[in-house]
Amino acid sequence: xxxxxxxxxxxxxxxxxxxxxxxxxxxxxxxxxxxxxxxxxxxxxxxxxxxxxxxxxxxxxxxxxxxxxxxx
Numbered sequence: 001x002x003x004x005x006x007x008x009x010x011x012x013x014x015x016x017x018x019x020x021x022x023x024x025x026x027x028x029x030x031x032x033x034x035x036x037x038x039x040x041x042x043x044x045x046x047x048x049x050x051x052x053x054x055x056x057x058x059x060x061x062x063x064x065x066x067x068x069x070x071x072x
Contacts, residue, residue, distance in 0.1 A: 005030075 007015065019029050053060060 015026060015029060019026055022029065024032075056063075058066070
């Protein structure tokens, strides 16, 4: 899909220098940057879930059983 973005002049200068070094188009450089950003967000999301239960006094199975008993 095509999109149009506006960049400040200083970012455009750095982007063009990067594109020359990597021998890629602006579009390819931006696609790579978006891919890297999304991967980093996914990684951060998983890291944020790690250890979520560490401060709980009740283990997951006990909590599950307690919650299911509320339904009866």
